Amino acid sequence: MRLGIVVAALLAASGAARAQPCDRQAFEPCQACHALTRDAGQKPGPQLAGVIGRPVAGDPAFDYSPALQAARDNGDVWTAERLDIFLADAEAMYPGQWMGSPPIRSAKLRADLLCVLGGR
Template sequence: MSASANAEEDGARAFTPCRACHSLDPAERNLPGPNLSGVIGRDVGGAAEFDYSPALRKARDEGLRWDAKRLETFLADPAAMFPGLWMSMRGIEDAAERQALVRFLSDPASR
């Protein structure tokens, strides 16, 4: 198996717990969390059909956008980045796992 295939598998595996609340299928809606299809480059709190916590609405109003660095920082400790966040995820301690997840979310071709 190639290194890129391993990286894709690592990212897909890292996304597994996220699937309880989020989808990468652009057509899938009505989940507990916002759809994450195309999250990189999107405004923080920017999925129009989702009711975000005030912390994420404030970030959107301030013009923050998701990029790989911001997403990795968020995944390390979401509540520290956005106090008052409604999402109950603790964070991903392992840096390699966070990086694999960010790559997976950044590259639709890897799914």
């Protein structure tokens, strides 16, 4: 019991002292479908390693929807701004896309996600 309290206090202290500005927890729901490494493994979505600055539909190992393939053919690149709009409402941006994840209305959450995706 007492040990648990000490461990909790230590965890809280180390968390506060960490110089990591990104809230990595924001990415947890995405992890079911996306990896942040070049190898996506068996995930149902494309890997997102270095996605900011990458062409839309840029994981060569992933079979994208016609909507995202058309965006890539159009020369679209994932800037932070484009990604912010996509996360806020993917369907409005690229109608017919296949990402089965609800729009993220919270600007704070989207900023945290961009932080994680930017690798910062």
